[in-house]
């Protein structure tokens with residue numbers, strides 16, 4: 001059976017990040033994609049110009065309308081913009097309890113623009129994080145959630161992932177994409193697992209939406225795979241290929257998007 005996978009996130013008109021990236025990643029992994037939009041973002045490869053936040057009541061309306069009709073097999077949560085939106089999403093998660101919830105705790109875009117109000121980090125950590133199955137922070141997000149300095153190498157990743165798990169997420173994928181070096185190293189922690197996942201670091205400026213793509217691929221694959229480790233490993237391999245395939249694209253003048261390919265390619 002094809003899984004029905006939902007993204008709750010903001011938009012990117014240039015198609016590299018947010019809901020647009022998520023839907024491409026869902027399709028590439030054989031899932032049926034659906035979306036609830038939290039914010040319209042005027043952004044492209046060069047940065048964010050403006051954010052138009054959707055009122056929380058309308059996010060609830062979108063979610064309830066959808067969940068009353070459609071079985072949802074997994075959920076990816078991305079940009080949430082503010083604390084009221086976080087609370088609206090938490091309420092719906094409590095009410096419908098969908099399986100396999102993946103949270104990419106989006107805070108700041110690659111361009112440096114904020115996508116989550118700074119005062120909403122507490123609500124994300126205390127109210128949403130304990131309700132999700134997997135959280136996928138990058139190193140700055142992990143530091144912000146824990147109120148700690150940002151890691152500068154992989155050595156501190158296991159201890160930091162353990163502290164993040166202590167905040168309540170069942171599994172933690174701590175992403176080391178912001179480090180330098182020959183390889184790009186992430187760590188999956190939780191459920192008795194502490195496993196480094198290593199890929200070749202692709203030399204490219206087309207790295208807009210890598211985190212969105214990874215978390216969306218995981219959400220699409222999880223209902224089709226026996227465990228998180230298998231889904232995460234396969235998603236990271238897909239992302240590395242999508243980074244390589246980005247050289248076929250000519251999109252914008254800044255951080256270009258990765259290219260979502262289908263397996264029949």
Ligand SMILES: Nc1ncnc2c1ncn2[C@@H]1O[C@H](COP(=O)(O)OP(=O)(O)OP(=O)(O)O)[C@@H](O)[C@H]1O
Nearest residue numbers: 138175176177178184185200201202209210211212
């Ligand atoms: N140049 C690269 N080559 C290979 N993998 C990379 C590269 N850059 C990032 N990654 C991988 O991409 C994923 C996302 O990592 P990153 O730490 O960049 O997250 P992120 O900052 O949330 O992404 P974004 O905010 O751009 O969506 C991780 O699996 C990371 O290892």
Ligand SMILES: Cc1ncc(COP(=O)(O)O)c(N)n1
Nearest residue numbers: 010011017018109110208209
């Ligand atoms: C709607 C939305 N969600 C997430 C990101 C993060 O992606 P990146 O860090 O690559 O800019 C983004 N730019 N826009």
